Amino acid sequence: xxxxxxxxxxxxxxxxxxxxxxxxxxxxxxxxxxxxxxxxxxxxxxxxxxxxxxxxxxxxxxxxxxxxxxxxxxxxxxxxxxxxxxxxxxxxxxxxxxxxxxxxxxxxxxxxxxxxxxxxxxxxxxxxxxxxxxxxxxxxxxxxxxxxxxxxxxxxxxxxxxxxxxxxxxxxxxxxxxxxxxxxxxxxxxxxxxxxxxxxxxxxxxxxxxxxxxxxxxxxxxxxxxxxxxxxxxxxxxxxxxxxxxxxxxxxxxxxxxxxxxxxxxxxxxxxxxxxxxxxxxxxxxxxxxxxxxxxxxxxxxxxxxxxxxxxxxxxxxxxxxxxxxxxxx
Numbered sequence: 001x002x003x004x005x006x007x008x009x010x011x012x013x014x015x016x017x018x019x020x021x022x023x024x025x026x027x028x029x030x031x032x033x034x035x036x037x038x039x040x041x042x043x044x045x046x047x048x049x050x051x052x053x054x055x056x057x058x059x060x061x062x063x064x065x066x067x068x069x070x071x072x073x074x075x076x077x078x079x080x081x082x083x084x085x086x087x088x089x090x091x092x093x094x095x096x097x098x099x100x101x102x103x104x105x106x107x108x109x110x111x112x113x114x115x116x117x118x119x120x121x122x123x124x125x126x127x128x129x130x131x132x133x134x135x136x137x138x139x140x141x142x143x144x145x146x147x148x149x150x151x152x153x154x155x156x157x158x159x160x161x162x163x164x165x166x167x168x169x170x171x172x173x174x175x176x177x178x179x180x181x182x183x184x185x186x187x188x189x190x191x192x193x194x195x196x197x198x199x200x201x202x203x204x205x206x207x208x209x210x211x212x213x214x215x216x217x218x219x220x221x222x223x224x225x226x227x228x229x230x231x232x233x234x235x236x237x238x239x240x241x242x243x244x245x246x247x248x249x250x251x252x253x254x255x256x257x258x259x260x261x262x263x264x265x266x267x268x269x270x271x272x273x274x275x276x277x278x279x280x281x282x283x284x285x286x287x288x289x290x291x292x293x294x295x296x297x298x299x300x301x302x303x304x305x306x307x308x309x310x311x312x313x314x315x316x317x318x319x320x321x322x323x324x325x326x327x328x329x330x
Contacts, residue, residue, distance in 0.1 A: 003323050006032035006077035008068045008097055009084040010061050013111055015052065016308035017081060017315055022048040026316070027323060032075035039066030041075045068093070072100050079322060081315060082110040088203070088212055088228060091118040102126045102134065109318040111138035111311055117215040121225065133322050138314035140213045141166060141287045142305040145317065150221045150291065157293040159221060163259040166213045168285030168305040169197045169204040170236050170256040175283050178244050178253050184237070196285050207235035207256065207269045214258045214267055222262045232268040239271055247273045255280055
């Protein structure tokens, strides 16, 4: 029996998930999808090529009388895949969708940072009480399996600290400024053209996106209860070309580095001067994370931190974990 999925969100990540599932034999069927203006439900499984073509041609995925809430409450599914845009301050409407699915005894997989950063402990407790999974690997570092590794694969280790490059947009901008001598504005415009930066890049360049990821890591890995307000945040929007030139004179460069040292209650994100041969000096839109442990020593993780298929990879990994653990769903 195939595991049934309901997917909320048909942006680049949602489409990447749908396309991947349609191309691979994973024992999954998509029974419902909703975008911001419509939805569609078929207990026998949606026609994926027809769904994608309809979205491409009309901008909507289905019936305008069906919305995301209808899908959550009424569609037949085993896993809710929630990949709608993040609201860092309220976490809505995604938090309500996730809460309702968990209350119904359905598993949830999300890439949405808002609900996880704001309500992880409550959502995780509700999932546990209802015997289902709440998984969120895609909320931090894209295709890098950092959450699974830190929460489950380093048993016996004390995780002492974590620091790294957690935003691909900022890393791309800093790379281009250093390598090509572009101004901040020129590098940002280039990042927009290539799809690395949103039309409104505020979340990225002011450090909010990366700071939210620090909150998620602190609360999930170290069981803290911090919020975005507890993170000391400085973005790259005020960084000058002169600062990069000064760093180059020291055979160094600048990267936006996030850091967690839980024993000292340090949660901070800021541009830092680091040697050019440092392992965190990765290029383009890559992410890089160094984790310090007592037994395994320092571990370095490098990979694509954003993108449709990269984020889809993390989401599908969570889905397949549930498939294998529950052998066909509820």
